[in-house]
Amino acid sequence: MEATIYKSSGRARSILKSISVLLLAALFAVIPTVTAFANNSASGQTGMMNSMNGLESAAWPITIPASHNGLVSSITLNLSISNGSAPFDIILTAPNGMVHRQRAVSGNNTITAFNGRVPGNGTWRVSIQTTGVVSTATGRLTVNSR
Numbered sequence: 001m002e003a004t005i006y007k008s009s010g011r012a013r014s015i016l017k018s019i020s021v022l023l024l025a026a027l028f029a030v031i032p033t034v035t036a037f038a039n040n041s042a043s044g045q046t047g048m049m050n051s052m053n054g055l056e057s058a059a060w061p062i063t064i065p066a067s068h069n070g071l072v073s074s075i076t077l078n079l080s081i082s083n084g085s086a087p088f089d090i091i092l093t094a095p096n097g098m099v100h101r102q103r104a105v106s107g108n109n110t111i112t113a114f115n116g117r118v119p120g121n122g123t124w125r126v127s128i129q130t131t132g133v134v135s136t137a138t139g140r141l142t143v144n145s146r
Contacts, residue, residue: 040070040073040144040145040146041142041143041144041145042064042065042142042143043140043141043142043143044062044063044064044124044140044141045062045138045139045140046060046062046126046138046139046140046141047060047138048136048137048138049126049127049128049136049137049138049139050134050135050136051088051127051128051129051130051134051135051136052130052133052134053130053133053134054129054130054131055129055130056091056127056128056129057127057128057129058127059091059093059125059126059127060125060126060127061123061124061125062123062124062125062126062141063122063123063124064095064122064123064124064143070118070145070146071116071117071118071145071146072114072115072116072117072118072119072143072144072145073115073144073145073146074110074112074115074144075092075110075111075112075114075115075141075142075143075144076108076109076110076111076141076142077090077092077108077109077111077126077139077140077141077142078107078108078109078139078140078142079104079105079106079107079109079137079138079139080106080137080138080139081104081106081135081136081137082135082136082137084134085130085134085135085136085137086130086131086132086133086134086135087103087104087130087131087132087135088103088104088128088129088130088131088132088135088137089101089102089103089104089128089129089131090102090103090104090109090111090126090127090128091125091126091127091128091129092111092113092124092125092126092141093124093125093126093127094114094117094119094120094124095119095120095121095122095123095124096118096119096120098113098114098117098119100113100114101129104128104137124141124143126139126141
C-alpha cells in the first residue's frame, strides 16, 4: 500500500485564506461590541432587531464595564430604522431588572428613566416591539455615568 501526498496550489491556499477572513468578519459582525470612554461613558452595538405582529424581538445583550456603573447621567439609543417599518417601542432592561419602554424615533432616542439611578453591574438588554405588522432596526446604546 502506497501513500499519496497531495500538494496544495497557491490558488487553493489563497481561496482558503479568503474564506477564513470572511468567516472571521461574519463572526465579528454578530458579536455585540462595547466601547468604553475615559469620560465615564460606554456604548455597545445591537444586531438587527426584528419584531412581527406585535411580538417583541430578541433582546440584544450589551455588557457595560463595571467601572461605568455609577449613577446614570444620561442614556441614548441611536436607532437606524429600516424603510417601511411600522412604528415600534424600544424596550430597555437594566442589569438590575428595571425595564423602560418608549416609542422609538429614527436617530437619537434619549432615555431619562434611569437618570440618577444605579442600574447595577452587567448586561443591558435592548429589544423592540412593533405596533404594526413588521419593524426592523439596529441601534447603538450609550450609557453615561457620574
